[in-house]
Amino acid sequence: MNNCFCILLSRNLSLPKIMKFDTSGLESTASVFGTAGSELVDGFSAAPAFELPTTTDFDGFQKEAVQMVKPAKGTTTLAFIFKDGVIVAADSRASMGGYISSQSVKKIIEINPYMLGTMAGGAADCQFWHRNLGIKCRLHELTNKRRISVTGASKLLANILFSYRGMGLSVGTMIAGWDETGPGLYYVDSEGGRLKGTRFSVGSGSPYAYGVLDSGYRADMSIEEAAELGRRAIYHATFRDGASGGVASVYYVGPDGWKKLSGDDVSELHYKYYPVVSTEAPEPDRMVEA
Amino acid sequence: MVGKNCFAIASDRRLGVNLQTVATDFQRIFKIHDKLFVGLSGLGSDAQTLYQRLVFRHKLYQLREERDMKPETFASLVSAILYEKRFGPYFCQPVIAGLGNDDKPFICTMDFIGAKELAKDFVVAGSASESLYGACEALFKPDMEPDELSEVVSQALLASVDRDCLSGWGGHIYIVTPDEVREKILKGRMD
Numbered sequence: 132m133n134n135c136f137c138i139l140l141s142r143n144l145s146l147p148k149i150m151k152f153d154t155s156g157l158e159s160t161a162s163v164f165g166t167a168g169s170e171l172v173d174g175f176s177a178a179p180a181f182e183l184p185t186t187t188d189f190d191g192f193q194k195e196a197v198q199m200v201k202p203a204k205g206t207t208t209l210a211f212i213f214k215d216g217v218i219v220a221a222d223s224r225a226s227m228g229g230y231i232s233s234q235s236v237k238k239i240i241e242i243n244p245y246m247l248g249t250m251a252g253g254a255a256d257c258q259f260w261h262r263n264l265g266i267k268c269r270l271h272e273l274t275n276k277r278r279i280s281v282t283g284a285s286k287l288l289a290n291i292l293f294s295y296r297g298m299g300l301s302v303g304t305m306i307a308g309w310d311e312t313g314p315g316l317y318y319v320d321s322e323g324g325r326l327k328g329t330r331f332s333v334g335s336g337s338p339y340a341y342g343v344l345d346s347g348y349r350a351d352m353s354i355e356e357a358a359e360l361g362r363r364a365i366y367h368a369t370f371r372d373g374a375s376g377g378v379a380s381v382y383y384v385g386p387d388g389w390k391k392l393s394g395d396d397v398s399e400l401h402y403k404y405y406p407v408v409s410t411e412a413p414e415p416d417r418m419v420e421a
Numbered sequence: 422m423v424g425k426n427c428f429a430i431a432s433d434r435r436l437g438v439n440l441q442t443v444a445t446d447f448q449r450i451f452k453i454h455d456k457l458f459v460g461l462s463g464l465g466s467d468a469q470t471l472y473q474r475l476v477f478r479h480k481l482y483q484l485r486e487e488r489d490m491k492p493e494t495f496a497s498l499v500s501a502i503l504y505e506k507r508f509g510p511y512f513c514q515p516v517i518a519g520l521g522n523d524d525k526p527f528i529c530t531m532d533f534i535g536a537k538e539l540a541k542d543f544v545v546a547g548s549a550s551e552s553l554y555g556a557c558e559a560l561f562k563p564d565m566e567p568d569e570l571s572e573v574v575s576q577a578l579l580a581s582v583d584r585d586c587l588s589g590w591g592g593h594i595y596i597v598t599p600d601e602v603r604e605k606i607l608k609g610r611m612d
Contacts, residue, residue, distance in 0.1 A: 205440070205586070224586075224612070229548055231584045335440055369612040373440040373586040376612030401611040 205374030207336030208238055208249040209364055210305045210316055212329045213357045214350055216385040217307040217314045219247050220361035222336065222369050222397070223377035225254060234377035243268055245388040246284060246308035251333045252301035252321065260302060264288050281308040281315030285325055293323030303333040309384050336368030336375035343367045354383055358392045362400070369397040422543040422557065424570035428526040430458050430518045431578045431594035433547075433609075436465050437587060445590040445611070453479050454489040455602065457519035458595055459499070462547035463533065464512035471511050474502060492519030492527040496537055503535035510534050514546035524599040549588045552581035571596045571605065579609050
């Protein structure tokens, strides 16, 4: 209550201009504290006062700054919960700009025998922090004599990533596992975001994977059907997205831990789903002479 | 790539916008006349427009001279057309291949403002061009027969585009000898 009262009062004062743009529309308290009337701010810890850069185009500058720190996540990974557990699937291509540096990268990282993490963004970042998370989970098991929950593990990772926010880490990962409460799936990223959900896809190929995943999803699928859905979604993403490709791996996480179900080369999947019919060669779009 | 009294010209089939693939049957190699082919890599719309311009100029030439253009002449024509747009260029790298007098193979490539680069063995263009240089250099032999040439060109093309995110999704190859033109669609990785 006190807060609101003070803010209302302070707005009526003519403030010395510590900011370089009009703050009347904002409800942030940052602009109020500082050099305004001292009797009003006694007892409040000052909110962090931001110094803003002197540019003509503030929004453009902000966008540029964000883009600089955000390397593109060229990959496709997905995970979804269904009645029997969690399916986790990913492609295996690593690209450096336009060059394909590897077609056989392991993007599904085994944190411990009942938890998996996916890799999207910086490979080194993901590998290191997942391993680090594995260590912390094991320590938790030893100190508390029980396994850590997926909720707890994802929270540990999210807090670590939040503390490195803005330093250029690029991690877009999903933590999938099975604990006492059943299947669990969390999305955690290097901006510090952590979301609980039933269906996620991360990476540059994720829009394509979402299309297939969302239209084919049913909660009551069998394990084989769910695996096939994951495989198909990854295949379609590798077809459309230039930065995804290689091998589509599918893992299943159940009550007894994770199990790798398949690792199919997406090229072979293409010719399996769309076999070449041996008639005359398909007519490409011919340039028609006007 | 040049063989013994023949040549092969090949391209991938992808049309994309940055990382998204829009089509997998895009035609990039065009016939000017039976012994002259041009491949245009780069911006899709510029490739099509440039092709239409070149066909138009060639038809005029045919009407005036009552014969087909020699590949060397055609290369000079392409170079001039590209340089005309020096300060607002077509974003295309052409690869020209043809059989000249006495069915001697002629190949050349250009940058997007028309700098001709003649070669006796092979020429490459596109986003995977560095890979292609390596693959062609490794696999090329002088005086190959058409069958061996088509095999070499297919292998070089598929190997190179498999290392490039922005190329691939199949291949298209024309093998041209003095008697016939063979067209093949290659089955490649679709990722």
